[in-house]
Amino acid sequence: MSALNTFKTLKLDRVGRDFGAMNxxxxxxxxxxxxxxIALLGPSGCGKSTALNxxxxLLPTTRGSIWLDDKRIDTLGPEDRGFGMVFQNYALFPHMSVRDNVGFGLRMRxxxxxEAAKRIDAALATVRLSNQAQKLPGQMSGGQQQRVAIARAIAIEPPLVLMDEPLSNLDAKLRLEMRQEIRRIHAGLGSITLYVTHDQDEALSLADRIVVLRDGEIRQIGTPEELYQRPATLDVAEFMxxxxxxxxxxxxxxxxxxSLNVGGETLDGSARENLAGGTAVAAIRPEDLQAGEHGFPAVVDICEYRGHAFFGAAKGPGGSEVFFRSASRMNPGEQVRLAADPARVLVFNEAAA
Known part of the structure; x- marks a missing residue:
């Protein structure tokens, strides 16, 4: 077995990548x-796919180093790292059967x-496609094609599986099903999975830890619970x-x-930073901002039913758009007061906005 397959730790040490003058x-x-x-989470252009590449x-680093234990790997070509890669668009060969697609990396190696036949059989069994081996990709659903791409990635028995927004082309039902599949497959591999996404629900449901990126920098690293409940900065809070x-x-x-004065009413919350001035910003999830008898005033724009409650958008203090929850339907133009449990309100410096 290759030394790369017996590693204990992947380490990125001050890795940087420049494109001309852009960091x-x-x-x-x-x-x-x-x-x-590990989920790499952030908006488009934050650097998460660049980090994965x-x-x-697939991309050389401009500075820094990447290690598997004490072996430096950023000096190796991609074929010598032996990592499995799953792309957003599947990247399957349309003229090859499922079995041949899964075995492609093994043939190249x-x-x-x-031995290849054993690994192909094991990979297809892992993604539950053993009975689809002779089909062409075009004869399969999007979810099945993505499972073929995962089987191809894991057939080479990689130390790392790298996934770049693999579910973004699937419908909501398939995304939910594939999340469960990906987590199950990861648990059976015993290797590292690095998963790029801009979807906070995917990151929360899949990852042991989430790395939030913005403008090429790490903003926060933590468990899903830590990031969901205690985001460290306003931009992380917004993304969560x-x-x-x-x-x-x-x-x-x-x-x-x-305590903040918002629209002439007092709004209490918990400081997440050392507040520097006389103004601040309160961050609240829509489900935690509820219509009732108390709170700051707003005017309803829209209200829609989502099965378990009504959710709406309204014009709040200063004309700002706010999103809220209501126990009953509200009509456009209706006056409403909105309040939140202070424990669910996070307060940050206004400069961070």
């Missing part, structure tokens, strides 16, 4: 233990026919579902509790 990655440092599932060897950003004047503090 696409800025001193990325990260340690990942064998068996971990640098780890894969010169694996003996008998805190869609409401309400500026206000600080009118009182007690420990971590901060």
């Amino acid at each position: 696409a990655l800025k001193d990325l440092s990260l340690d990942v233990k064998r068996g971990e599932f 640098c780890i894969a060897g 010169g694996v003996a026919r008998e 579902g805190f869609r409401n950003r309400l500026p206000g004047d600080i009118v009182g503090t007690m420990g971590d509790t901060v």
